[in-house]
Amino acid sequence: MNRIRRHLSSYRYSVRGIVFAFRYENNMLIHLAAAIAVVVVNALLHVNPTEWLITLILIALAWMAEIFNTAIEKLADRVTKEQDELIGKAKDLASGAVLVICFFAVICASIIYLPYILKL
Numbered sequence: 454m455n456r457i458r459r460h461l462s463s464y465r466y467s468v469r470g471i472v473f474a475f476r477y478e479n480n481m482l483i484h485l486a487a488a489i490a491v492v493v494v495n496a497l498l499h500v501n502p503t504e505w506l507i508t509l510i511l512i513a514l515a516w517m518a519e520i521f522n523t524a525i526e527k528l529a530d531r532v533t534k535e536q537d538e539l540i541g542k543a544k545d546l547a548s549g550a551v552l553v554i555c556f557f558a559v560i561c562a563s564i565i566y567l568p569y570i571l572k573l
């Protein structure tokens with residue numbers, strides 16, 4: 454029973470983390486807006502199931518990268534708020550990861566959507 458309760462608690466903490474990211478991280482709201490735009494465009498263009506899967510996976514990866522980025526920023530700020538070369542590098546690396554997935558998401562979206570747009 455205790456194990457089940459502990460397991461359910463861990464979901465509560467995870468949801469709290471996601472809610473925190475959306476409430477306090479402006480970039481998460483941009484990711485949310487982009488995700489809504491993708492879902493609307495997918496529906497309007499009637500993309501096929503494989504294209505739905507690819508776009509949904511890309512959305513999940515972008516949200517995941519942004520949440521990890523926020524976690525690393527919080528940890529880094531706990532270590533020190535003074536200027537520190539390694540803290541700067543850690544934060545740059547974390548935000549670089551977000552940029553990487555966003556860059557490839559834009560390329561994948563172009564590959565998926567362009568044929569539909571050209572047919573319109």
Ligand SMILES: Nc1ncnc2c1ncn2[C@@H]1O[C@H](COP(=O)(O)OP(=O)(O)OP(=O)(O)O)[C@@H](O)[C@H]1O
Pocket residue numbers: 480522526533534535536537538540541542544545548
């Ligand atoms: N303590 C620090 N020491 C050195 N450089 C830092 C430090 N804090 C932040 N920086 C530099 O400033 C950049 C922005 O850091 P900051 O913590 O303000 O993130 P942010 O602008 O809130 O990022 P995001 O937009 O992803 O939330 C970092 O990528 C890093 O280059």
